Amino acid sequence: MSNSRNLGIALFLVLVLLSLTVVIVSTQRTSTQRFTSxxxxxxxxxxxxxxxxxxxxxxxxxxxxxxxxxxxxxxxxxxxxxxxxxxxxxxxxxxxxxxxxxxxxxxxxxxRRAREYPFLVRMGNSGLVLAxxxxxxxxxxxxxxxxxxxxxxxxxxxxxxxxxxxxxxxxxxxNHRPGHFLYIGPRNAKQRLDDGSLVLDPRLPTWLLEAIPEKTILAYKWVDAFFGSESVTEPFVMVSFEPDRHELLQNGRTSLNGEILLVLGGEEWLQETMEMKVQLSLLLAHEFVHIENSVKVRTGREEPAWLWEGLAEYVGTLHATWHTGFPSGDVLQWQIRRWANHCVSYLKEESKGISHPLIRNERVSGYECGALAYWIIDGAPTGLTQGDEIRMYWSALIGSLENQPKEYGVADVLSTLANSDRKQEREFVTALIEGPASAHWVRFEQFLQKRLGDTNLGIIPYSPAPMRR
Incomplete structure (x- = not known):
């Protein structure tokens, strides 16, 4: 009787173990299946x-x-x-x-227009970039x-x-949607830089083929030095050209992996002029700032575009100001006047601020109003002191995120200014965020008129803003 009972218990345990084995194997298969797509x-x-x-x-x-x-x-x-x-x-x-x-x-x-980024981009007649x-x-x-x-x-x-x-x-x-820009094409189109790699479309005008390598290295090292850090990834810059396009095009895109894809086009790029040298320097530095602002620290997904586009546009302009044949400060001064004129008139017309969800990703609110906001954070310079305050602000902002996820938003910008006892800058940035209804708007406009009204800024002929990221 005892032996039969023991045998029954043993059989029961065997069945239980077999059932568990089936469940474990089934679970393992299901788990494996999730990751085989x-x-x-x-x-x-x-x-x-x-x-x-x-x-x-x-x-x-x-x-x-x-x-x-x-x-x-x-x-x-x-x-x-x-x-x-x-x-x-x-x-x-x-x-x-x-x-x-x-x-x-x-x-x-x-x-066909700004902010449209194709899956495939041509690199000459025998290469392409795949996003x-x-x-x-x-x-x-x-x-x-x-x-x-x-x-x-x-x-x-x-x-x-x-x-x-x-x-x-x-x-x-x-969940952060990784992505690469892959170059697929002949090996001889890829060249090694001091600290990275470069692929140039052979259809680029001769002056660009000669200028881009030097200006890429200069912009890369300058942006690293500006933010007081060393890049965590080697840059890989790819530049495509559309020779049949008449309208000015300069689309830029970056990846979290350090890749930069530029698509240029338009008659303006065919001739080597001081204006286009400035545009090239600005564009390259602009994209390197995006890498700085995304690999090490980034804005929250729901934050307005002016936070990252404005920073890239302003710091890119500082780089172009310091590395062109124009007298020091002239490029920045012309840009400030353009930013102020376009931004103020646009926000008045819309009766909204730059963080409003209905206009937050528009070109003017993102680029021009955003750059104007960072110019204010930089102490609204018009001379050789540009860049000093923005570096201290950036260090303070990064320091405030020391024990937090490396993401920041509008609230962090304002609190950094408040903690640095920069009351006027905080009020004027708040005026841009809130728009013409802000309690600080009138004083903000008066400040711009006083600061910019008597300055001769006619250095670069005005032209419509080119297609950008």
């Missing part, structure tokens, strides 16, 4: 196109892109299977059925992007270069 990209640089094949295990009913730039996908992506369709932030099968694979043909598109941020998904998460280059091309990004035909880029399981 990837996208295969076959890039043809000479034909300026790519084939994308998403693979999902387990199958999914819909996908959600991490980067919500659906307009660029609509313009250049086409499903092989017409039963698939884009929706607001992703795509799905028209029937609603689950799917484990989908193939998309992507062709290159030129940016992986268009590929990354929020749901389901991708495990990797597999790049397959044609025509014996290299694949290069950040400080990495691969001559293998297939390159697999793992993606971290995170």
């Amino acid at each position: 990837y996208v295969r990209v076959v890039a043809d640089s000479q034909e300026y196109k790519a084939t994308l094949t998403y693979n999902f295990t387990p199958p999914t009913r819909s996908i959600l892109f991490g980067n919500r730039n659906q307009e660029a996908r609509h313009a250049s992506w086409k499903f092989r299977n017409p039963e698939f369709e884009f929706n607001k932030n992703g795509f799905s099968h028209r029937s609603g059925e689950p799917f484990d694979t989908v193939t998309i043909d992507a062709v290159g598109q030129k940016p 992986t941020r268009h590929l990354v998904l929020d749901s389901p998460l991708l495990h990797a992007i597999q790049i397959e280059a044609e025509n014996e091309d290299i694949v290069a990004f950040s400080n990495y270069i691969s001559e293998e035909r297939v390159q697999r880029i793992p993606l971290p399981n995170s």
Whole structure:
């Protein structure tokens, strides 16, 4: 009797262990399945196109892109299977059925206006740049992007270069939507700088091909020195050119990995003039400031654009001021007058401040009003002292984030000014944030008129603001 009972208990324990084993194995399979989704990209640089094949295990009913730039996908992506369709932030099968694979043909598109960033950008006649941020998904998460280059091309990004035909880029399981700008094309288009790499479109005008390497190194080192730090990543700068474009174009984009993509175009870039040298210096420094302002510390996702665009525009202008053939301060003075005129008239017309959600990402409120705000934070200089106060402010801001996540917002800017006992600067920045209804607005306008009214700023002929990031 006792033996039978013991045998029964033993059998019961065996069954329990088998059940647990099944559950553990099942859980492991499910866990593994979550991370086996990837996208295969076959890039043809000479034909300026790519084939994308998403693979999902387990199958999914819909996908959600991490980067919500659906307009660029609509313009250049086409499903092989017409039963698939884009929706607001992703795509799905028209029937609603689950799917484990989908193939998309992507062709290159030129940016038609500012803030439009294509998936593919041409680099001469035999190279291209691919923006992986268009590929990354929020749901389901991708495990990797597999790049397959044609025509014996290299694949290069950040400080990495691969001559293998297939390159697999793992993606971290995170929420900040990692992205690279990948260069795919001939090796001889890539050159090594002192502290990074550079790829130049051979269609660039001769003066730009000669000037960009030197000015890139100068801007990179200057921005590092300005913020008193060493860059945590080597820069990888890629510059494309659209020779058939007539209107001025200078689009810039950065990644958290240290890559900078510039797209230039327009008749103004064809001739080497002092004005375009200034624009080139400003643009390069502007983008390096973005790397400084995103890799080490960044603004919160919901914060207004003037926080980062204004800082980049102002510090970029300081760099251009100190590294051109114009008399010291002239570039900055002309820019201040332009920022003030455009910003004040725009905010009056809109009856809103620069942090208002309906205008916060507009070019004027982001670039010109933002740069004006940082000029005020810098003590509103018009001479050789420019940059002194902004450096002390930046150090104080970074110091205030010492024991916190490296993100800051409008409240941190104002509290940094308050803690530094800079009452007037805080009031005038508040006037820009709140707009014409602010209690400080009248005094702010009077200050601008007094500070700028008698200054001769006609150094650079005014031209409409070019297309920017």
